[in-house]
Amino acid sequence: MVIQMVENDPQNELSPIEKLIDVMAKLRDRENGCPWDIEQTFETIAPYTIEEAYEVFDAIQAGDQAALKTELGDLLFQVIYYAQMSRENGGYDFDDIANAESQKMISRHPHVFGDAHVPDADAQTLAWEAQKAAERGNSGDKSALSGVAKALPALIRAEKLAKRAARVGFDWENTAQVIEKIHEELAETEAEINSDAPKAKIEGEIGDLLFAVANLARKTGIDPEAALRTTNDKFIRRFAHIEAELKKRGKTPEQSDLAEMDALWNEAKEKEGNR
Numbered sequence: 001m002v003i004q005m006v007e008n009d010p011q012n013e014l015s016p017i018e019k020l021i022d023v024m025a026k027l028r029d030r031e032n033g034c035p036w037d038i039e040q041t042f043e044t045i046a047p048y049t050i051e052e053a054y055e056v057f058d059a060i061q062a063g064d065q066a067a068l069k070t071e072l073g074d075l076l077f078q079v080i081y082y083a084q085m086s087r088e089n090g091g092y093d094f095d096d097i098a099n100a101e102s103q104k105m106i107s108r109h110p111h112v113f114g115d116a117h118v119p120d121a122d123a124q125t126l127a128w129e130a131q132k133a134a135e136r137g138n139s140g141d142k143s144a145l146s147g148v149a150k151a152l153p154a155l156i157r158a159e160k161l162a163k164r165a166a167r168v169g170f171d172w173e174n175t176a177q178v179i180e181k182i183h184e185e186l187a188e189t190e191a192e193i194n195s196d197a198p199k200a201k202i203e204g205e206i207g208d209l210l211f212a213v214a215n216l217a218r219k220t221g222i223d224p225e226a227a228l229r230t231t232n233d234k235f236i237r238r239f240a241h242i243e244a245e246l247k248k249r250g251k252t253p254e255q256s257d258l259a260e261m262d263a264l265w266n267e268a269k270e271k272e273g274n275r
Contacts, residue, residue: 020077021094024084042085049078050151107131129167144168156225158214166218178216185209234272241268 014022027037052075059068083094092100108131110116111124118124132147144167148160165171172178189205217224242264246256253261 017094020080021084024077024080028084028088040081040085042082045078045081045085046151049075052078153225155210155214155228158211159218159224162211162215162218172215172219175216175219178212178219182209182212182216185212237272238265238268241265241271 026032027034030038052071056068056071056075059065059071079097080094083092083097087093106113108128111118111127116127118127133144144164145161148157148164150157152160162171172181185205185208189202189209192202192205214224217227242261243253245264245267246253246261
């Protein structure tokens, strides 16, 4: 069914954001709304918000502006969703969210909206973090590690936690010390595996090893999440080469063996110039 706008339709008088808010209100209407939308809660919608954020990222990585416009709309709709659920409970609405964010951005950019001077982007990053720390202190939470979202991917969170600690002086002096720490953690992991330690103990040691590697990336100015994404993509390309070459031989990976597949893997590396 195609819904056409008519000249006297009240929605024609609404701004785009007002129209979207109105659409959300109608979807959540208890009598005439969508059954699925009506039963949603903050907790059930949260995973969709994370998913939409990643879809925005994927569109950016693909350089697809048409897809990005769509995905940004989907992400905006998530904000509208939370605002509507809150409004139903007598809480904040979309305008409250927008106003609070405007005020926060103004307070965090005194060099734009005030008379402070920030010479470059690096200085602004430091000023931004100092402002955020002051805000945490004013709220009664003075920990340097507060505010790093638990829902972040673990690798990203590891880097952010370490970066926060480094700002208050808890950090290695150079990359050589981090590499030494990685060797130490690897040895401890190997020892636990060889001693047939409980799975929880091995998990802890592997976690320590990954945290140390995340710190090495941080110390060398590398985004560990981006580095791992690149490696994931590389793995997919090379394994696709293995599958394609095996198919030419009338085989599947299950019908091959490690030696044959490893040779094809090395062939893929050579074709890529060992990127």
